[in-house]
Amino acid sequence: MKKLLLASAITATTFAPMAMSAEEVNVYSYRQPFLVEPMLKEFTEETGIKVNVKFAKDGLAEKLVQEGEYSPADVVLTVDISRLAELSDKDVVQAVNSDVINGNIPSQYRDKEGEWFGVTTRARAVYSSKDRVGKLPASFDYMDLAKPEYKGKICTRPGKHPYNVSLVSAMIGHYGEAETKEWLEGVKANLARKPQGNDRGQVQAIKEGLCDYSIGNSYYLGKMLEDDKQKVWAEAVYINFPGQEDFGTHVNISGMAMAKYAPNKENALKLMEFLSGDTAQKMYAKDNFESPVKPGVEASELVASWGDYKADDLSLDEIAAHHEAAVKLLDEVKFDL
The missing domain is CATH 3.40.190.10 (Periplasmic binding protein-like II)
Structure with missing residues (x-):
């Protein structure tokens, strides 16, 4: 301010x-x-x-x-x-x-x-390391982030940041609270570090080898590519749009x-x-x-150039309606602790 x-x-x-x-x-x-x-x-x-x-x-x-x-x-x-x-x-x-x-x-x-x-x-994308992972398949979904094979490989900003709360709200809209809580527990178990920083910072962490995947808004990739310092971060990752064989990418x-x-x-x-x-x-x-x-x-x-993708058509009104439930689940699993 x-x-x-x-x-x-x-x-x-x-x-x-x-x-x-x-x-x-x-x-x-x-x-x-x-x-x-x-x-x-x-x-x-x-x-x-x-x-x-x-x-x-x-x-x-x-x-x-x-x-x-x-x-x-x-x-x-x-x-x-x-x-x-x-x-x-x-x-x-x-x-x-x-x-x-x-x-x-x-x-x-x-x-x-x-x-x-x-x-x-703006899409809530998943970034992957070019060197260690490569481009993710079209079958990749947000639910995959909770699978055991991703343990210690994911970075994200705090779960209670509005961008992530809205993603969790959308997950509740599709899967209900119980399954979304289980998903959050799985994602937390797979984090490479405590949630911190912003979306750009997660891409930097991939570049530095701290993790292989991160969650971030799509437009940040463009902003990083036009920044002299951050360009090397952006060039180290692929942008992926989850859910292409399911409900689509959260927008x-x-x-x-x-x-x-x-x-x-x-x-x-x-x-x-x-x-x-x-x-x-x-x-x-x-x-x-x-x-x-x-x-x-x-x-x-x-x-x-990043390619077309199917966007989730869950109504924004419904996503907003699940906001309080999303925050509650994030607290229950102690996601940011």
Whole structure:
């Protein structure tokens, strides 16, 4: 929450009061500055509307509750279906009915009540060592990670990170709580080290020989390949999409919602429509290596090179509904200890 963006049209602040005028829109964002700055700058150039941004790692829903009707927030940008659902559950967002947004975003990626909308998708992939493992077969499934032959070979970030909670939620949706708990116990037994770090750190661990497999979001591979230091990590792994002979690869979203008391509602709607449209969707694909939700907008050449895959069609609403159960199971098996 401390980073200050110096881009010409974007002002990032801490949780100090935000300015409000007819030519501004205020954004609360879980998304990192480098991921959203290009889109917001382009929006300002096209519309003349200044974007003020507050960045945070957590606590945005609680902040909106505390601020209530005095909140300056207009739009909330976040990652993970569970965080979007939390905004609805805490009643800090409002329904939006826009023909533009509904036309751009398929129904499977938006709330049926119109309280949140996905803007990109990302696969929860499994990375494998090129040298020690090779490319995984199409028959590989998330359930395989609990098999005895993987003992001491898997790395992952904490299980209670939202990305992993959503994966566990999807597993509950397909297999039920009892079988998912057994799976979690098996995966924990196969970990090469205590869950730690982020998704990139797990790929680094593969490069360094600490493990042979890791769980991570697909777009991180692209971000690592364009980083001078991390490129060697990315070049040491294959990206694999589990479940191709079963229910498919778990897919999550980044998304947006309009704050309940948005003081700049008209500008907020303009920003949300922009983020769902061709310009922003192409930028998400090209700059962030995420998959656009708008039909007809192609993935980047790099992402396309990873191959097509079948995505799990379990509804995001159902995944969100299993969130509490997933956290409970992670606690019961002491996954992160």
